[in-house]
Amino acid sequence: MxxxxxxxxxxxxxxxxxxxxxxxxxxxxxxxxxxxxxxxxxxxxxxxxxxxxxxxxxxxxxxxxxxxxxxxxxxxxxxxxxxxxxxxxEQLSDADIKQKILADLSHLENVVSNKIAEIEADLEKLK
Known part of the structure; x- marks a missing residue:
């Protein structure tokens, strides 16, 4: 099915x-x-x-x-x-869409900051 x-x-x-x-x-x-x-x-x-x-x-x-x-x-x-x-x-209201966008932005910020920390840690290992 x-x-x-x-x-x-x-x-x-x-x-x-x-x-x-x-x-x-x-x-x-x-x-x-x-x-x-x-x-x-x-x-x-x-x-x-x-x-x-x-x-x-x-x-x-x-x-x-x-x-x-x-x-x-x-x-x-x-x-x-x-x-x-x-x-x-269900169809999302404008407020729900805004909340989803804010959640997506927060997730993106976390991913980017974690990746930056990982790269910085790798750089520290090279010193």
Whole structure:
């Protein structure tokens, strides 16, 4: 019934509670969260990374200038369609969208600061 999700290795798609999707560099990161099982402290989740499709788009026909753009891969759109059938996501209000953007920014800040600390630690080792 959900061939794209089972192709990812998800054995029981009906156990999916929600998902999140974000973009990192030239990849889309899909995180699928499952229903919390009895006795588990945290719900199980799995993460998948999909490379973005790169396309050259004509910017100005007169000068033959092209610009490289990236977009979500077709396989990921099919997976998201299946996830939407399972999770039936609700439409977000503007306030919810703002909160999501702020959460994404906070996550990005954490990722960048952790990476900077890692690089600085590597530099210290070289001294």
């Amino acid at each position: 959900f061939p794209h999700l089972t192709a990812l290795g998800i054995q029981d798609p009906q156990q999916i509670e929600r998902y999140s999707l974000r973009q990192e560099a030239h990849k889309d990161v899909l995180k699928v969260y499952f229903l919390k099982q009895k006795g588990e402290l945290f719900a199980k989740s799995v993460k998948f990374k999909f490379p973005r499709q790169i396309k050259n788009v004509l910017v100005d026909g007169g000068s033959n200038q092209y610009r490289e753009i990236t977009e979500i891969s077709r396989s990921l759109t099919l997976i998201i369609d299946e996830l939407n059938k399972i999770t039936k996501p």
